[in-house]
Amino acid sequence: MKTLNEKQLLVARQEFKPFLSLGGKNLSKLKLKTSLDFFAQKMNTTFESLGCIGYNSKKQQLTATINIKRSSGYSGSLCENGSYEYVRFYIDYQDGDGWQDMGVVGVNVHDIPTEKDCDNQDEKPITYVARLDIESKRKFCSVPNLPIVRAVLSWNTVPEPNDPDLEIGTYVWSDTKDAQIQIEPYKFFLPDFPILEVDDILNSIILNPSLSLNQLTLHKPEKLLAIKKAKAAIKPKTLNFSELSVLYNKNKIKPHRFGIKELQSVIKAPNHIELNNISNIFEVNNCDLLDSLAEFNNVNCDTEFEELVCVGADYNRQALIGTFKVNKSSGYNGGLCTDGSKEYVSFWIQTEENCEWIHAGTTYVNVYDIPDVPDNGIFYSAVLPYKFDDLKQECGNPQVLKVKAILSWNVEPQGMECSRWGNILESYVQIQPEKATIGNGPEIVAIGGVDVNWIGANGLTMPNAHFRFTGLEVTNRSAFGGLIIVEAKTNKFNGQRYKVRVDNLNTGDSYYVDNSFVMDNVFNVSHANPITKEYTYYGDATNNSLNAVAKFYPGTNDLIRVTIEHADGTSSSKVIQMDNSNPDLELNITNYGDCSHFVKGLPISGNFSVSESHIEYYRLSTSINESGVNILEHVIPTDLTETEFSGTFNFTASSTKNCGVISIFAKPRTVIHSREMHDGKNLPKTICLKES
Incomplete structure (x- = not known):
């Protein structure tokens, strides 16, 4: 790779976007200082690189840690727009279908000066974590x-879709990494499930989804007993010491590993009866308690079975993530059909002001005995939602914090000491800057998945807008459709009440939102009071890591104002333009009447029309002419208010092809369901050709 000095590297970063914008054409007009040979190279990791890849089965999230290595080269300070690190994930289920494109997510990064931590060490690299929600195949x-x-990984440009071998896109400032993961299996054992006893309960829940199990079983002990039986039937079995002793006899897993809970109890000096019970358990299974205790006491920070390999923070959704790997095929207290064991990860954050460590919390991931674990291990991610709000500062004072993670197998870590099975890892993370809040309740920070600062007074998105939690770019002057998510900073107002009012600025109608909604991708539901229409702020990170205060479907094409009304009489509002209509398309062939077959080598003529309130572009294309290329593509200027388009076409049909299509495609400028751009609408017409 061509070597550049520090100054040349920074120039190359600045010239990268202009280079991409011309797509390799007319580059002489740019007068680039950077050699074009440099931009032809791939996988430069001078500024950023991938750390670890992992997966969290409970949340069904793929994770990738990104190491930001330098203090500049990221397009501006924290008070400016900065740039984005994009990660596209692929999965190969090893079932013969090859790589599947799972999607892309981005992280906003900035020029962050390198300061010293409390131990006088440079606060670099800064570790970010990109998380992507997926629907995984389960077995x-x-x-x-x-x-x-x-x-x-790709800096400031989205990696090309369906390009796992990096053959299509430009990957100048990029990196790639593979890892093997384990997806949680189904454990629903039908033979043991009391289906007849809970049949009427299940029917009641399906027909009346608002009813809770407490309501259905109130004053009905037989139904409560049926629920307990069902719970026991679907709970995987936990293997006891004797069962593990038999299981691991041939695998040579020693009692000081699988008997960790019994040995911990002995060390804590239990009563005489409990000590005798544990001693008898070891003796019955031909295990020596004293020898096991001696071996157990010699174990400290042992990474033979599991090892923490990366620690970072999700900048977008506020969470701490520890990625660890499982190294062996056995020693985890049972296979996939059992309860297995737990890998605990405890997180600590060091404050910059007084260098004290704050315990952020502990989470865990279930692990199991799995045959044929690869040499480089199976990778998991432990995710702990955590609100950094109390530690945030204004953008002029970037907050880079040291994070310590402690991995401990099957026993929660105690304090900040290293556990017997596991290890300790530290890294630096950067948290989002503080935003001022007015009144006794939070202001709206995002609506429809877009930060309110990037939505104009006309209710449309502005240039350089990005989706708040994926980092993907939002098309300029986009409207909103489908599910609208309203986000606000809520943790300081936990327990307070609020209402959400929607005003239709076209019709003058108003109403209060009162539907129940899931706050996160776990089953935490927020309910409105049916009479007062009031919700309750949930500031706890576990319940509401997305800071959602409302999720609803306005179902209109009008301009609406969404307002959070607080108990003290203050409020926070934002106007958005709705568009819930798909493009209206027409396509007609005019020179053949009602015929369905056309003659090879002769002209085909027709007309088309496109109607769309917020359109990005439309394209007329065909595969039935000789070249099989687009006939017409028209990109709509962002300041154009026209919504109706029409035209004619004429081309010569292929003399060799038998069938094909002619189609009209329109791409709206519309954010759908607060998470993605509208993928467009296509109207195809099949063409069959015959000899004259």
Whole structure:
């Protein structure tokens, strides 16, 4: 790779976007200082690189840690727009279908000066974590599900879709890494499930989803007993010491590993009866308690079975993530159809003001005995939602914090000491800057998935807008459709009440939102009081890591104002333009009448029309002419208010092809369901050709 000095590297970063904008054409007009040979190279990791890839089965999230290595070269300070690190994930389920594109997510990064931490060490690299929600393929617990994940990192340009081998896109400032993961299996054992006893309960829940189990079983002990039986039937079995002793006899896993809980109890000096019970358990299974205790006491920070390999923070969704790997095929207290064991990860944050460590919390991931674990291990991610709000500062004072993570197998870490099975890892993370809040309740910070600062007074998105939690770019002057998520900073107002009013500025109608909604991707639901229409702020990170205060479907094409009304009489509002209509398309062939077959080598003529309130572009294309290329593509200027388009076409049909299509496609400027751009609408017409 061509070597550049520090100054040349920074120039190359600045010239990268202009280079991409011309797509390799007319580059002489740019008068680039950077050699074009440099931009032809791939995988430069001078400024950023991938750390670890992992997966969290509970949340169904792929994770990738990103190491930001330098203090500049990221397009501006924290008070400016900065740039984005994009990660596209692929999964190969090893079922013969090859790599599947799972999607892309981005992280906003900035020029952050390198300061010293409390130990006088440079606060670099800064570690960010990109998380992508996926719908994974699951199997029953009788078969391990161990797909390979590939992550492709790319600075300031989205990696090309369906390009796992990096053959299509430009990957100048990029990195890629593979890892094997384990997807949690189905463990629903039908033979043990009391289906007849809970049949009427299940029917009641399906027909009346607002009813809770407490309501259905109130004053009905037989139904409560049926629920308990069902719970026991679907709970996987926990293997006891004797069962583990038999299981691990041939695998040579020693009692000081699988008997960790019994040995911990002995060390804590239990009463005489409990000590005798544990001693008898060891003796019955031909295990020596004293020898096991001696071996157990010699174990400290042992990474033979599991090892923490990366620690970072999700900048977008505020969470701490520890990625660890499992190194062996056995020693985890049972296979996939059992309860297995737990890998605990405890997180600590060091404050910059007084260098004290704050315990952020502890989370865990279930692990199991899995045959044929690869040499480089299976990778998991432990995710702990955590609100950094009390530690945030204004953008002029970037907050880079040291994070310590402690991995401990099957026993929660105690304090900040290293556990017997596991290790300790530290890294630096950067948290989002503080935003001022007015009144006794939070201001709206985002609506429709977009930060309110990037939505104009006309209710449309502005240039350089990005989705808040994925970092993907939002098309300029986009409207909103589908599900609208309203986000606000809520943790300081936990327990207070609020209402959400919607005013239709076209019709003058108003109403209060009163539907129940899931706050996160776990089953935490916020309910409105049916009479007062009031919700309750949930500031706890576990319940509401997305800071959602409302999720609803306005179902209109009008301009609406969404307002949070607080108990003290203050309020926070934002206007957005709705568009819930798909493009209206027409396509007609005019020179053949009602015929369905056309003559090879002769002209085909027709007309088309496109109607769309917020359109990005439309394209007329065909595969039935000789070249099979677009006939017409028209990109709509962002300041154009026209919504109706029409035209004619004429081309000569292929003399060799038998069938094909002619189609009209329109791409709206519309944010759908607060998370993605509208993927457009296509109207195809099949063409069959015959000899004259």
